[in-house]
Amino acid sequence: MNLHEYQAKTLLTGYDVVTPRGEAVLSAVDAGRAARHLGGRVVVKAQIHAGGRGKAGGIKVVDGATEAERIARELIGAKLVTPQTGPSGRVVERLLVEEQLSIRNELYLGILIDRRLRQVVVIASAAGGMEIEQVALDSPELIYRLEVDSRLGLLDFQVRCVADAIGLTGSSAKQAASLLQGLYRAFVELDASLIEINPLVVTEVGDVIALDAKITLDDNALFRHADLMRLRDLAEEDPLETEASKYSLSYIRLDGNIGCMVNGAGLAMATMDIVKLAGGDPANFLDVGGGANAEQIRNAFRILISDDKVSAVLINIFGGILRCDVLAEGVIGAVAELDVRVPVVIRMEGTNVDEGRRLLQKSGLNFTTVNSMSEAAKQVVRLAS
Amino acid sequence: MAVLVDQDTRLLVQGLTGREGSFHARQASTYGTVVVGGVSPGKGGTSHDGLPVFNTVRAAVRETGANTSVVFVPAAFAADAVMESADAGIPLIVCVTEGIPVQDAMTALDFVERCGCRLIGPNCPGVISVGLGKVGIIPGHICLEGKVGIVSRSGTLTYEAIHQLTLLGLGQTTCIGIGGDPIVGTTFIDALKLFEEDQATEAVVLIGEIGGVAEEQAAGFIREHVSKPVVGFIAGQTAPSGRRMGHAGAIVTGGMGTAAGKMAALSSAGVAVVESPSEIGTATAQVLGRQ
Numbered sequence: 001m002n003l004h005e006y007q008a009k010t011l012l013t014g015y016d017v018v019t020p021r022g023e024a025v026l027s028a029v030d031a032g033r034a035a036r037h038l039g040g041r042v043v044v045k046a047q048i049h050a051g052g053r054g055k056a057g058g059i060k061v062v063d064g065a066t067e068a069e070r071i072a073r074e075l076i077g078a079k080l081v082t083p084q085t086g087p088s089g090r091v092v093e094r095l096l097v098e099e100q101l102s103i104r105n106e107l108y109l110g111i112l113i114d115r116r117l118r119q120v121v122v123i124a125s126a127a128g129g130m131e132i133e134q135v136a137l138d139s140p141e142l143i144y145r146l147e148v149d150s151r152l153g154l155l156d157f158q159v160r161c162v163a164d165a166i167g168l169t170g171s172s173a174k175q176a177a178s179l180l181q182g183l184y185r186a187f188v189e190l191d192a193s194l195i196e197i198n199p200l201v202v203t204e205v206g207d208v209i210a211l212d213a214k215i216t217l218d219d220n221a222l223f224r225h226a227d228l229m230r231l232r233d234l235a236e237e238d239p240l241e242t243e244a245s246k247y248s249l250s251y252i253r254l255d256g257n258i259g260c261m262v263n264g265a266g267l268a269m270a271t272m273d274i275v276k277l278a279g280g281d282p283a284n285f286l287d288v289g290g291g292a293n294a295e296q297i298r299n300a301f302r303i304l305i306s307d308d309k310v311s312a313v314l315i316n317i318f319g320g321i322l323r324c325d326v327l328a329e330g331v332i333g334a335v336a337e338l339d340v341r342v343p344v345v346i347r348m349e350g351t352n353v354d355e356g357r358r359l360l361q362k363s364g365l366n367f368t369t370v371n372s373m374s375e376a377a378k379q380v381v382r383l384a385s
Numbered sequence: 386m387a388v389l390v391d392q393d394t395r396l397l398v399q400g401l402t403g404r405e406g407s408f409h410a411r412q413a414s415t416y417g418t419v420v421v422g423g424v425s426p427g428k429g430g431t432s433h434d435g436l437p438v439f440n441t442v443r444a445a446v447r448e449t450g451a452n453t454s455v456v457f458v459p460a461a462f463a464a465d466a467v468m469e470s471a472d473a474g475i476p477l478i479v480c481v482t483e484g485i486p487v488q489d490a491m492t493a494l495d496f497v498e499r500c501g502c503r504l505i506g507p508n509c510p511g512v513i514s515v516g517l518g519k520v521g522i523i524p525g526h527i528c529l530e531g532k533v534g535i536v537s538r539s540g541t542l543t544y545e546a547i548h549q550l551t552l553l554g555l556g557q558t559t560c561i562g563i564g565g566d567p568i569v570g571t572t573f574i575d576a577l578k579l580f581e582e583d584q585a586t587e588a589v590v591l592i593g594e595i596g597g598v599a600e601e602q603a604a605g606f607i608r609e610h611v612s613k614p615v616v617g618f619i620a621g622q623t624a625p626s627g628r629r630m631g632h633a634g635a636i637v638t639g640g641m642g643t644a645a646g647k648m649a650a651l652s653s654a655g656v657a658v659v660e661s662p663s664e665i666g667t668a669t670a671q672v673l674g675r676q
Contacts, residue, residue: 084627115567115597115634118491133641150491191486220633221486223461250631265565265631266539266594269620270662276623277661285624287631290522290540291405318541318548320510320524349548351524373545374663 001217004047006096007231008213011190015182017197018175019210022098028076032069034097035062044071047094049236051214052082058092061100068097093235101209106199107166108132109180111187114147120187122146122154122180126166128199154184168202175208176200190228191221240303247299249288256281258384259310259342261300263288263317271316274373280381283310292322297330302338310342312384314376317348324348324356332363343368343383347376386585387514387559388534388576389477389505390418390453394518397445397475398423399466400457402433405481409457409522410434416525418518421449424466442473455511455520456480463507464489471500479520480506480570487633490568497570504570508632510540510562523547523560531556532585533669536576537592538565538599538634542620542662546590549666555673558586565594565632573603581611588614588673590665591656595621596635596642604650614672617656618665619644 003011006024013019023034024047035042046058053059058080060071072095081089106128114121124144127135136143144165146158159180163173179200187195194216201211222229234242244251250265254272258280262268265287272282284307288300304313317327327348335344345368348356360367368383370376396413400406401423411434414420422437422445429440439445442454454470456463456478463482470478471493478497485493485507497504505512511521515528527544529551537543543562550557561576563569573591580586589611593600600619607615622644624630626637637643652658659668 113487113491113567115599116602118494118568120491150488150495188488191488193487218487220460220484221488224486252628252630254625262541264539264541265635266537266542266592266620267545267662269594269624269630269635270539270542270545270618272624273620273622274661274663282623285628285630318544320522320541320544350527350544372663374661 001219001222001232002049002236003215003217003231004049004094004233005045005213006047006094008215009210011215012182012186012210012213015186017179017182017186017210018208019213020098020101022096024094024096025072026094028069028072031072031095031097032065035068036065038097038099041100042068043098043100044068044075045096045098046075046080046092047096048080048085048090048092049233050082050084050090052084053080056080056082058082090236101201101211102204103201104204105202107202108198109183109200110194110196110198111183111192112194117147120148120150122148122162122184124162124166128201132198148184154181168208170206172202172206172208179208179210190215191218191225192216193218240307244286244303247296249286249296249300249303251303252285253307254282254284256283257309257311258380259283259304259307259313261286261288261304261313261315263290263292263322267316267318271314271373274377275314275381278377278381280377280384283307290320290322294326294330294333297327298334298337301331301334305338305340305342312342312380313344314380315344315346315348316373316376317350319348319350319353323351324353325359328356328359332359332365335365345370345376345380345383347371347373386583387517388579388583389559389561390512390514390520391517393452394418394520395450395452396420396520397442397449397451397454398457399442399454399470401425401436401438402428403457406457407434409455410436412525413519416519418520421451442469442475446473446475451475453477453520454479456482458482460484464493467493467504468496471497471502474500474502476502478502478504479509479511480504481509481511481521483508485566487567490566494568494570505561506564506569508566509564509569510543512559512561514559515557521562523562527551528560529554529556531558532587533557533590534580534583534586534588535560535590535592536573536580537562538594538632539592539620542592545662546592546665549663550669553666553670555666555669558583565634567597567634573599574606577603577606577611581613586613588616588669590669591615591617591651593617593619593647594632594635595619595624595630595637595644596632598642600647601650604654604656607651607656608654615656616665616668616672617648617651617658618662619647620662622660
């Protein structure tokens with residue numbers, strides 16, 4: 001789960017991470033009031049779950065309350081398109097109004113899990129404000145990596161080394177050390193999978209401040225963080241994806257016209273691949289899970305076809321735990337109940353496959369049943385065009 | 386011959402009295418695996434489906450001589466269950482449970498390794514040694530005894546590969562699902578080592594997916610250390626970046642972990658990489674035919 005910048009900053013403040021003074025607002029009038037309260041020049045920042053906001057016009061520096069209110073009026077309700085939002089963009093609902101700092105330099109700090117090392121790593125760089133992946137590619141010597149022994153945590157000397165590596169000395173180094181310790185504590189306590197401060201800035205007077213903050217939480221750990229679950233912003237999610245998650249279905253909307261319903265994430269990805277190889281375009285990724293029941297299959301089918309781009313459906317199920325007769329019942333129920341007009345191609349294999357096939361045949365509904373993945377892909381691409 | 390699981394496997398089921406645990410304990414037993422009991426804290430001293438239930442893994446090991454455990458307990462308690470088995474000295478622990486927090490998985494894996502045990506998973510279908518026994522949830526009836534080893538990050542896609550091989554009359558030695566999470570106990574490299582050493586295995590099918598660098602590392606290992614032919618498939622060739630495809634580990638970020646990069650790495654290591662998942666079986670027939 002991703003958090004908004006304003007949410008991340010509020011959380012991090014509780015871990016001794018210094019952030020600019022500011023306020024999150026939902027209206028232009030409040031933006032003006034916040035700016036007046038802060039005084040002087042302020043920064044108005046669109047709160048969406050995507051990077052690249054600055055270039056897309058989502059971050060503006062303005063002089064005073066009147067100007068802040070005018071810019072806020074333009075931004076709220078506007079659609080921001082950045083490289084990370086996809087072509088459809090995101091509608092801005094909330095703004096963060098912050099004091100403008102006089103910045104001496106911009107640095108980078110990140111904490112994440114290194115899958116290869118199976119460890120938490122700290123990434124730091126003196127080249128802040130840029131895409132860190134790009135920096136890592138172009139000038140790897142500017143990246144400092146620190147592997148954390150989770151049994152010991154971040155050690156003081158390690159933190160001093162990080163500050164030194166990104167060129168901080170004196171009071172700035174001390175502030176950065178305390179900030180990094182705070183970030184690490186937050187990472188562990190919040191069950192984060194990523195915390196990124198880009199840029200971390202040093203002001204003209206030498207203060208070290210998190211100018212931006214990005215936190216991604218581990219979805220699997222949310223069960224023990226009821227307070228964090230409240231920070232989920234449904235407006236940032238596709239409504240069909242939200243609906244699917246209610247039934248423990250993993251659904252992701254894509255751009256094509258072939259609806260796919262599969263059990264298992266790997267097989268679902270492989271099904272998308274084979275549809276593409278057959279010349280088609282998948283409309284979605286949909287994993288109904290290993291142990292789906294007839295009810296879940298019905299819901300999955302309903303969600304799948306409520307995307308009006310879908311002109312044919314491919315169901316590919318390898319029944320291990322999920323029995324083919326249960327699948328067949330679910331699909332038959334859904335098709336009958338929902339008055340499905342688009343062609344449905346079904347490929348199923350595994351436990352009770354003969355009974356499943358018999359049920360489909362007996363239903364009198366218009367299914368195309370096939371025996372292999374490649375045949376299924378060919379058929380559904382033909383029927384969709 | 387087979388790897389990890391064989392006729393000497395004595396299986397303990399953690400979470401035996403739950404729905405999944407009881408179902409799969411029965412399936413494993415029907416397949417011929419020696420299931421010696423289960424652990425369900427608070428239910429020790431009772432029996433379930435004719436199997437003794439214990440409060441702790443230590444007690445179960447003492448009474449039954451269990452040497453393998455399979456974990457079906459809910460995600461919030463699964464890491465603890467894994468560590469309990471490691472502490473009791475069980476050398477092979479298979480964690481089927483899905484949805485374990487990644488920091489818990491790291492802690493558990495660290496502990497398991499310090500105990501000198503092996504963890505497979507989490508979020509995996511487990512291991513089946515065809516004709517000998519199974520630990521996990523891979524359906525036995527789709528398998529055929531033979532000489533192909535399978536290692537995969539996926540569940541049902543593994544079944545698909547097994548099915549294709551079986552239809553072509555190509556049997557399997559052992560099939561290992563290593564799991565779809567970012568942090569897993571047993572890697573492709575660990576499995577490849579086992580298959581390379583196993584005399585009965587003559588070819589290996591490796592099924593990867595987008596996200597992480599496990600396939601790239603496997604490619605490096607294959608180039609240096611694997612003499613047997615390997616067939617590879619990577620799921621998620623058409624997945625958009627930045628979106629997590631079901632598995633917690635299946636995500637392309639910042640250009641890392643793409644299918645194209647993994648396929649190229651495997652190809653350059655001499656792996657027969659197929660573009661279409663439907664070609665896994667025929668490609669395996671080909672590499673075996675060339676021998």
